[in-house]
Amino acid sequence: MKITKLVVHCSDSPNNLDISAKDIHLWHLERGWSGIGYHKVIKRDGTIENGRPEYWVGAHVKGHNSHSLGVCLIGRDQFTDAQLDSLKKVVIDWHIKYPDAEVVGHCDLDSGKACPSFDVAKWVKANQ
Template sequence: MKITKLVVHCADTPNDRDVTAEDIHQWHIQRKWAGIGYHRVIRRNGVIEQGRPEYWEGAHVKGYNSTSLGVCLIGRDQFTDAQMQSLERVLRDWKVKYPNADICGHCDLDPHKTCPNFDVKGWWETVNQKELVSDES
């Protein structure tokens, strides 16, 4: 599988409700899918949970599943600092394995979606700017 996109999602659940990868797995099975569609889930406390193995094609972004990995932030539009730190960690790990993959939000690939309700590309640029500054000091 040639990975060209690393896609950030949100669960679109209430911001104050914690949900697990197992919960999402059950929801997706109820929809008659083959289980959880994401490869990683980041809970409200920042814990990173395994979804599908990376070698399994995801079910998270129509038209791109065969060439992407998906990570899902629990919540709708207010993510915790712990979640954002974990998101950075997941994406950095994936970038080591797939250095040419683009990082984007679900909404960047589907104009009918607002998920994950923030500018992933802009956030990633900011994260990388901070790292450059701290590397130089």
């Protein structure tokens, strides 16, 4: 599988609710999926949790799952400094493995989505 996109998502849950990868796994099972659709989840305190293994095609952005990895920030539109620091770590780690992959927001691939509620391209430029 050739990874060409690293997709940033948000859980669209209340900003004060600290849910986990396990919670999302259960939600996605309830939707009839084969488990959590994201490869990484970043909790409110910056903890990075594993979701699907990277070799397993994700279920996080329709039409792009076969060539992307997905990371999900817990919250709706206010992310903590710890989360953004951890997001930078995840992106750096993935870029080492997939140097040609573009970092994008879910909304950049699906205009019907607001997720992750910030301009990912602008964030990437500020964090290079």
